[in-house]
Each structure stands twice: as structure tokens, then as C-alpha cells.
Amino acid sequence: MTKDTVFPEKGIKAYRSSFLDFLDDPFYSPEADCVRFIQDGLLVLDNGKIREIGDYEQLKDRYLDIPIVSYPGMLIMPGFIDTHIHYPQTEMIAAYGEQLLEWLTKYTFPTEGKFKDKDYAKKVAAFFLNELLKNGTTTALVFAAVYPQSADAFFEEAYSRNLCMIAGKVMMDRNAPDFLLDTPESSYTETKELIEKWHKKGRLRYAVTPRFSITSSNAQLQMAGKLLKEYPDVYLHTHLSENVDEVAWVKELFPECSGYLDTYDQAGLVGNRSVFAHGVQLTDEEFQCLSAAKSAIAFCPTSNLFLGSGLFKLEQAKSKEYPVKVGLGTDVGAGTSFSILQTANEAYKVSQLRRQKPTPFQALYLATLGGAKALELQDYIGNFNVGKEADFIVLDLRATPLMTFRNPAPKPTTLEELADAVFTLMMMGDDRAIHATYIMGQLAYEKTGK
Amino acid sequence: MTKDTVFPEKGIKAYRSSFLDFLDDPFYSPEADCVRFIQDGLLVLDNGKIREIGDYEQLKDRYLDIPIVSYPGMLIMPGFIDTHIHYPQTEMIAAYGEQLLEWLTKYTFPTEGKFKDKDYAKKVAAFFLNELLKNGTTTALVFAAVYPQSADAFFEEAYSRNLCMIAGKVMMDRNAPDFLLDTPESSYTETKELIEKWHKKGRLRYAVTPRFSITSSNAQLQMAGKLLKEYPDVYLHTHLSENVDEVAWVKELFPECSGYLDTYDQAGLVGNRSVFAHGVQLTDEEFQCLSAAKSAIAFCPTSNLFLGSGLFKLEQAKSKEYPVKVGLGTDVGAGTSFSILQTANEAYKVSQLRRQKPTPFQALYLATLGGAKALELQDYIGNFNVGKEADFIVLDLRATPLMTFRNPAPKPTTLEELADAVFTLMMMGDDRAIHATYIMGQLAYEKTGK
Numbered sequence: 091m092t093k094d095t096v097f098p099e100k101g102i103k104a105y106r107s108s109f110l111d112f113l114d115d116p117f118y119s120p121e122a123d124c125v126r127f128i129q130d131g132l133l134v135l136d137n138g139k140i141r142e143i144g145d146y147e148q149l150k151d152r153y154l155d156i157p158i159v160s161y162p163g164m165l166i167m168p169g170f171i172d173t174h175i176h177y178p179q180t181e182m183i184a185a186y187g188e189q190l191l192e193w194l195t196k197y198t199f200p201t202e203g204k205f206k207d208k209d210y211a212k213k214v215a216a217f218f219l220n221e222l223l224k225n226g227t228t229t230a231l232v233f234a235a236v237y238p239q240s241a242d243a244f245f246e247e248a249y250s251r252n253l254c255m256i257a258g259k260v261m262m263d264r265n266a267p268d269f270l271l272d273t274p275e276s277s278y279t280e281t282k283e284l285i286e287k288w289h290k291k292g293r294l295r296y297a298v299t300p301r302f303s304i305t306s307s308n309a310q311l312q313m314a315g316k317l318l319k320e321y322p323d324v325y326l327h328t329h330l331s332e333n334v335d336e337v338a339w340v341k342e343l344f345p346e347c348s349g350y351l352d353t354y355d356q357a358g359l360v361g362n363r364s365v366f367a368h369g370v371q372l373t374d375e376e377f378q379c380l381s382a383a384k385s386a387i388a389f390c391p392t393s394n395l396f397l398g399s400g401l402f403k404l405e406q407a408k409s410k411e412y413p414v415k416v417g418l419g420t421d422v423g424a425g426t427s428f429s430i431l432q433t434a435n436e437a438y439k440v441s442q443l444r445r446q447k448p449t450p451f452q453a454l455y456l457a458t459l460g461g462a463k464a465l466e467l468q469d470y471i472g473n474f475n476v477g478k479e480a481d482f483i484v485l486d487l488r489a490t491p492l493m494t495f496r497n498p499a500p501k502p503t504t505l506e507e508l509a510d511a512v513f514t515l516m517m518m519g520d521d522r523a524i525h526a527t528y529i530m531g532q533l534a535y536e537k538t539g540k
Numbered sequence: 541m542t543k544d545t546v547f548p549e550k551g552i553k554a555y556r557s558s559f560l561d562f563l564d565d566p567f568y569s570p571e572a573d574c575v576r577f578i579q580d581g582l583l584v585l586d587n588g589k590i591r592e593i594g595d596y597e598q599l600k601d602r603y604l605d606i607p608i609v610s611y612p613g614m615l616i617m618p619g620f621i622d623t624h625i626h627y628p629q630t631e632m633i634a635a636y637g638e639q640l641l642e643w644l645t646k647y648t649f650p651t652e653g654k655f656k657d658k659d660y661a662k663k664v665a666a667f668f669l670n671e672l673l674k675n676g677t678t679t680a681l682v683f684a685a686v687y688p689q690s691a692d693a694f695f696e697e698a699y700s701r702n703l704c705m706i707a708g709k710v711m712m713d714r715n716a717p718d719f720l721l722d723t724p725e726s727s728y729t730e731t732k733e734l735i736e737k738w739h740k741k742g743r744l745r746y747a748v749t750p751r752f753s754i755t756s757s758n759a760q761l762q763m764a765g766k767l768l769k770e771y772p773d774v775y776l777h778t779h780l781s782e783n784v785d786e787v788a789w790v791k792e793l794f795p796e797c798s799g800y801l802d803t804y805d806q807a808g809l810v811g812n813r814s815v816f817a818h819g820v821q822l823t824d825e826e827f828q829c830l831s832a833a834k835s836a837i838a839f840c841p842t843s844n845l846f847l848g849s850g851l852f853k854l855e856q857a858k859s860k861e862y863p864v865k866v867g868l869g870t871d872v873g874a875g876t877s878f879s880i881l882q883t884a885n886e887a888y889k890v891s892q893l894r895r896q897k898p899t900p901f902q903a904l905y906l907a908t909l910g911g912a913k914a915l916e917l918q919d920y921i922g923n924f925n926v927g928k929e930a931d932f933i934v935l936d937l938r939a940t941p942l943m944t945f946r947n948p949a950p951k952p953t954t955l956e957e958l959a960d961a962v963f964t965l966m967m968m969g970d971d972r973a974i975h976a977t978y979i980m981g982q983l984a985y986e987k988t989g990k
Contacts (some may be wrong), residue, residue, distance in 0.1 A: 103685075168595075180942075180945065181945060181946060182848075182946075183942070183946055183967075183968070184946065184963060184964045184967035185960075186895075186899075186900060186959070186963045187899075187961065188898075189892070189895075217941075217945055220941075221941070221942060224941075232989075251812030273619045286581045329806075331983060336968035355746075361862055363604045367800065386808055395889035395892065395893065395894065396888075396889055396892065396967075398889075398891075398893050398894075398895060400893070414579055426885065426967050427968070428942065435876065436845075438846075441848075442639070442845065442846065442847065442848030443845065443848050443850070444848075445639075447636075447638075449637075450636060451894075470757075490971075491670075491674075491876065492630075492633070492671060493669070495630065495631060496632075496633055496634065509636070510635075510636065513634060514633075514634045516706060517633075517634035517846075517876050518634055518876065518877070519631070520970070
């Protein structure tokens with residue numbers, strides 16, 4: 091080290107390890123063109139943003155005076171992105187025995203009622219965010235409860251952690267217990283206030299969040315559409331075509347609409363910042379409509395299996411003719427794990443039941459850059475391109491004795507070996523495989539013990 | 541403590557905790573009659589067998605001088621029983637991209653070839669058994685490889701741990717690489733020698749193990765039948781009707797048989813000590829035949845999903861009219877976890893997709909007493925009845941922060957609370973929920989850290 095540092099300015103940091111991220115979508119382009127794998131790489135940050143990434147040997151001379159954090163034998167990836175999750179349902183994960191509509195009535199609605207108490211909501215939000223970080227998830231699209239203070243609680247906790255999170259208060263004005271209902275007018279006013287308060291504050295974004303067409307009247311959906319017109323860069327987050335009985339009920343409730351998606355479309359809710367959870371029961375026409383509108387689907391396999399909703403047609407969403415943006419969603423509390431790795435495990439199983447087989451790289455693309463594109467955040471996060479915000483995770487492919495036994499070589503050297511290694515990661519990995527999580531270059535979680 | 545001990549003889553030990561086991565089958569009898577739950581209980585062992593179980597307050601005065609091991613806040617259950625698993629496939633768990641027949645050719649056969657080397661086989665067997673114990677599995681029905689020394693290696697390792705294990709060398713004489721093939725005659729001779737050497741040595745049992753009708757000629761199946769006649773208390777362990785293409789191929793190979801099960805039946809392989817893995821594609825007639833023969837099915841949900849084989853009809857197997865014995869199987873390496881808890885998680889999901897919902901107690905019954913009955917071991921293991929061998933596990937229902945958050949009360953007091961708690965255990969639990977594993981009263985595994 092010399093006294094004349096090459097980069098004397100504050101905020102330069104560097105990390106040495108293996109790196110994996112995606113430059114393009116491996117559902118549409120050859121994997122060799124999409125996967126960026128640097129066996130011995132250096133990731134250089136400048137005030138929490140990516141300044142440079144490349145081979146360690148090529149870059150090291152230019153960063154002689156920068157302290158380098160090394161993670162030998164680990165794999166660094168962009169943080170995982172969860173495109174659909176409910177924070178108030180954390181405490182009711184794994185509730186027994188029901189399919190969607192009964193499950194909502196029996197478990198969800200009573201639980202969400204507790205979130206009128208802001209102190210309680212803050213406690214749960216804090217636990218929830220810590221679980222996300224522990225599982226390597228750095229960005230999520232999140233349902234709060236109907237109470238505006240439940241959204242405040244979430245945003246306050248996310249803001250204090252400098253997280254890139256999108257959330258919204260639920261809008262619901264019918265077909266639920268009175269204590270959970272708002273009205274078209276109150277939901278409009280409260281949402282508007284929340285948007286003004288939180289949208290683009292720090293790294294936060296707001297999503298207008300009608301629960302689904304069963305609990306929102308057409309008048310309320312129209313109010314949601316009005317908000318989207320007034321604030322064209324906020325999001326729309328809702329559920330769509332999850333369960334057969336749900337779809338049938340929506341048809342009864344909206345006889346004037348051609349189908350479930352149309353109930354949203356007629357209110358102006360189907361656009362390029364709209365994210366629809368599930369889509370298990372979508373028709374061909376609805377897939378085409380989502381493609382034309384550049385809307386996104388959150389594929390939530392552990393939830394779809396847990397509630398017996400069905401098998402999402404991933405290959406149809408990712409078709410060449412009518413491509414639809416797709417991200418992975420845990421959908422906790424109907425989903426059974428906070429881990430995007432476990433979610434990818436069950437995404438693979440759902441596909442296998444349909445005689446499809448997404449590759450390991452396709453799955454990890456959905457978990458990172460694909461999720462960022464689904465959330466229209468690809469300019470900020472999702473891979474290690476220069477200028478992006480440095481939310482990243484340090485993965486241990488040998489986090490358990492069984493993973494070590496399965497991966498005896500210390501680290502992969504070819505793309506084929508890497509594919510095998512990351513497939514074992516997504517089939518056997520869980521929070522134990524997350525060695526550390528960084529938010530804009532700051533250590534936000536580190537695993538203790540092995 | 542006084543000097544005049546009530547039970548001065550060696551080998552008396554006692555454990556205090558909450559206890560859960562099953563007295564009968566909750567698929568057929570009311571749960572309240574089947575579930576034995578002792579909130580604050582004492583389990584007393586005598587030389588590794590169960591001497592007594594009951595309320596601590598009622599029993600404690602009679603065991604004043606016996607050292608009592610306490611597990612406050614934990615739940616003690618009988619060890620889990622895995623009714624179908626392949627030890628040589630440990631190192632190829634989570635192999636990407638294929639359904640059954642291609643998966644066998646691409647991954648399984650090359651891997652099993654390594655088990656000609658007995659030293660290698662011993663190493664893998666040791667790792668495998670440690671994984672089982674770490675996951676709370678105390679008994680398993682296990683495929684070795686085709687080489688007799690691979691079975692020797694497994695039995696030696698299991699014997700040294702005093703485990704109740706059933707295993708056998710694979711018989712396969714066609715449709716596989718030459719290096720994996722035996723002949724009808726050699727498989728007969730080698731199996732016979734192994735039976736003589738290992739069956740009923742310590743707690744070990746032997747299973748005659750033709751891989752399946754695709755890799756065993758009718759001549760070899762007949763030899764298997766001959767062995768079962770000569771040794772009426774050994775087991776038959778094979779695969780049955782897992783995958784659509786497999787069933788079609790079996791039909792081609794056995795034009796004289798009425799179906800897949802009939803290929804075994806005509807060789808005398810369908811009896812009350814026969815265990816058939818999978819049965820996903822079984823016909824109604826085949827279910828009835830299995831019921832009449834008192835044969836068992838190993839339900840392997842993580843494997844059936846991973847290979848895309850399909851959804852097992854659990855409710856048909858457990859029908860009142862034609863009941864079939866059923867146990868849970870991990871089927872590692874096609875199964876994705878050694879954990880019977882994770883296997884129960886996916887058994888629930890498979891059932892939900894079929895609009896069924898096995899209760900938490902039904903699932904845990906399959907994992908314990910149901911598995912013991914499937915393996916005709918109910919006189920020895922499966923619950924805490926007096927005289928049985930004390931293989932038991934200490935479960936931590938609050939093994940992770942999320943499980944603790946979901947189960948804020950330290951322990952359940954009613955059957956309903958218990959059902960909820962053990963459901964969260966099977967949905968979120970894995971090896972981390974196994975605090976300790978005991979084999980005949982001896983500590984065989986203890987978790988380190990939390």
C-alpha cells in the first residue's frame with residue numbers, strides 16, 4: 091500500500107469471490123449469452139452502487155489501496171427478488187387444511203385484523219424484513235393490511251433498513267368482515283396520502299393494492315384506476331385467477347366482464363407496472379392481453395401447491411409469441427417458505443408435473459433480473475451492471491453436510507459445472523445457504539455458525 | 541435420593557418431556573382414539589426397551605432414584621420410518637432435468653457403478669446413516685446397489701450403529717449397462733448368501749430387491765419368488781407404476797401379464813411383506829390386489845414431484861373398502877430431502893392438488909406407526925407401547941426464528957393446539973427440528989447450536 095491511493099474518495103469498497111448474474115433472459119437467448127460467471131472476480135462499489143465488475147487479476151492493480159473483502163469458495167449473486175408476499179401473514183404461515191376462499195375466511199381475515207394496531211404491525215414488519223434478509227431477499231412487492239397504519243409501519247421499517255421495497259395498503263370494500271373493509275372513497279383518500287408520503291422516499295415505491303375482484307367492488311377498482319392515472323409511476327399489485335372457485339365467483343360478481351382479467355382491465359389496472367399474483371387459471375386470451383399490456387405475473391409455486399390451486403403454465407407465460415414478464419413469489423403466508431431457493435425448488439417440481447423443465451439458470455434469472463424486470467426495477471437492481479444499486483448476497487453452496495457431499499469440488503469452473511452446482515443449491519438450499527446479505531454495499535445480515 | 545433404589549438393576553433410564561405417538565390408524569378411527577399425547581410425561585426404558593410411559597406426576601414417585609433426562613419445551617416422538625430410499629444415490633441427489641427412465645440412464649446407473657468398491661460403499665453408507673439419524677429417521681427400507689459388497693457395506697455400518705434397517709442388494713439382469721447386471725442365477729446365489737449373513741442379525745432384516753420389471757427378466761423375478769418361499773420372513777422391495785412411460789414399457793416387456801403389478805404377482809412377489817415404491821399410476825384393480833395381499837406402498841412425494849411422475853392417490857390407498865398399508869418414503873436420490881418432515885410437507889401438497897387434505901396426525905401416523913405397519917415391524921417399533929424398542933426423537937417445534945414466531949406459546953395443551961403445532965412442524969421443519977435421536981435408548985445424534 092502506498093499513501094497515494096488510486097481512489098482516495100470515500101465510499102469505494104471491493105469484494106472478491108465468484109460471481110454469477112444475468113445479462114439477458116435465458117428463456118429467449120442462449121444461456122452462454124445470458125449468464126455472466128466470473129470464477130475469481132472483483133466487484134467494486136462506489137457509495138453503494140456498482141462501479142465495476144471483472145476478473146480479479148485484471149482489476150486488482152487498479153484497486154491496490156482499497157480494502158477488499160474476500161469470500162473464497164462462495165458465490166456472490168444479486169439479491170433475490172420476491173414479487174408477491176403478504177407481511178401481515180407471517181404469523182399464520184402453514185395454516186392447515188383449506189383452499190383459497192376458505193383459507194382467507196378462516197385464517198387470513200382474523201389475522202389481518204390485528205394490524206390495526208400500529209405497534210403490533212411494526213413488530214411484525216421488523217421480523218418479516220429480517221426473515222427476508224436472512225433468506226437473501228433484498229427486494230419484495232408486499233401486501234400490507236387494509237389499515238393505512240399497517241402500510242406506514244412497513245414503510246418505516248423498510249426505510250430504516252435502506253431497502254428497495256414496494257408495498258401498499260390493501261383496498262377491500264366487500265365480502266370480508268366489517269373490521270377489514272374500507273370504501274371506494276376512503277381507500278382512494280388513504281392510498282393517495284400514503285403515495286404522497288412514501289412513494290420514492292429513499293428506495294421505497296408504492297403499489298396500489300386492491301386485494302382482488304372478490305373483495306373490491308367495481309367502484310373501488312375504478313378508484314384504483316384513478317390513482318394510477320394520477321400517479322403514473324406507482325404500481326398495481328393484486329391477485330388474479332388463482333383458484334377455480336375464485337374464478338367462478340368473479341364471473342358471478344362481474345357479469346358484464348369477459349373474464350377475470352377484464353375486471354381489472356375495464357378499470358384501467360392492466361399496464362406495464364401491474365403485477366398479478368398467481369395466474370394459475372388464466373385463459374390463452376388473458377395471457378395474450380397481459381403480454382400486450384407488458385404486465386407481470388408473480389409465479390408462487392409453494393403457495394399454489396399448499397392451497398391446491400394448481401400448476402402455473404410457466405412455458406406459456408415465457409412463450410416467444412406472447413411473452414409475459416414473470417417473477418417468483420413466495421406468497422407467504424399461503425406460501426410455505428420465505429426462501430426463494432425453496433420457491434425455485436417447487437417451481438421446478440410444478441414444471442416437471444407439466445413435463446417442462448426450466449433450467450437452473452432460467453430459475454435463477456426469474457429470482458433476480460427477471461424479478462427486477464417484472465417490477466420495472468431493472469434500471470436499479472437485478473444484476474451487477476455498472477451504476478446499479480449493490481444489493482447482493484453471498485451464497486454458500488456447501489452450507490450443509492449433504493450439500494458438501496453433493497458438491498465435493500470446492501467450486502465450479504465451467505458453465506456446465508456451475509449449472510449443476512446452482513441446481514443443487516435451489517433443490518437443497520434454504521436460508522442456511524445465505525452466508526451474508528448486503529444492501530447497497532452495507533452488510534445487512536450475516537449467518538452465525540455453520 | 542435414598543440408597544435403596546427402587547430399580548437397582550442396570551439399564552433403567554427415564555425421559556421427561558411432552559410425548560406424541562399413535563395407538564391406531566387415524567385414517568380409520570377418530571383421532572382422539574388414535575393420538576396419545578402426554579403434556580408432561582415420563583418415558584421409562586429398561587435395557588433399551590419401553591418399560592412404561594405415562595404422566596410424570598403419576599410415575600415420578602416410582603422412579604425416584606433413576607436419573608431422568610429432561611427435555612422441557614420439546615416433543616418426543618417415535619423415530620421416523622422411511623419406507624423407500626437408495627443409499628448409493630446419496631451423492632446424486634438433485635440431478636437435473638429428467639423424468640424416470642432418462643434419469644436412471646443418465647445419472648443413476650453410472651453412480652451405482654461406483655459401489656463395486658466396498659471401501660467407497662462403506663464411506664457413503666456411513667454418511668447416509670448419519671444423515672438419516674440427523675433427520676430423525678431411525679428405520680429405513682433401503683436399496684443397495686447390484687454388488688453384494690454394497691449390501692455388506694450398508695449392513696456393516698447399520699449393525700455397528702445398532703439400527704433397525706431393512707436392505708438388499710439390487711437384482712437386475714437387463715436393460716442397464718453391463719457393469720450393473722447380474723443373472724437370475726447369480727442374483728439368487730448372492731441374495732441367499734446375504735440373507736444367511738444378515739437377516740435378523742441384530743436389528744437388521746433382509747429385503748429381496750429386484751429393481752423393477754424393466755431391469756429384471758421374468759426368470760429373475762421367479763428367482764426372487766423362490767427366495768421368498770425359502771425365507772418366508774424376508775421382505776420384497778421393488779418399484780411399481782411410478783411413471784407413465786415406465787408402465788407402458790413394462791406392458792411391452794410382459795405381454796402375458798394383465799398389468800404391472802401382475803408381473804410381480806405371477807412370480808409370487810405380492811405378499812404381506814412386500815413393499816412397492818410409488819404406485820402413482822396404479823389401476824383400481826391393482827389397488828384391490830394390493831389390499832387383498834396386505835402389501836404396502838411407499839408414498840414418495842418429493843420424488844414423484846421432482847421426476848414429474850404424478851400425484852399418488854393416498855385416499856384411494858387408505859380407503860375403507862380396499863385398505864392398503866402405506867408408509868412415507870423419501871426416495872433419495874430422486875427425492876429431494878432426507879427429511880420425513882419435508883416429505884410430509886409435500887405429501888400434503890400432492891393431496892391438496894387432488895382436493896384432499898390429510899390431517900397433521902394422519903401424516904405423522906404414516907411417518908411412524910403407519911410406516912412400521914407397512915414394514916411389518918409394528919411389534920418392535922412405531923410407538924411407545926410397552927416392550928417396544930426405544931428408537932425415539934426429540935423434536936424442537938421452535939427450531940428456527942420463524943417457527944418460534946409461528947408458535948409463540950411454549951407448548952400445546954389441547955389436541956387442537958397440538959395439531960396446529962405439528963402441522964407447522966411438518967410444513968416448516970427439517971433436520972433443524974431434530975434436537976436429538978435415540979436408538980434403543982442410546983443417544984445417537986444430537987444437534988449442535990441452534
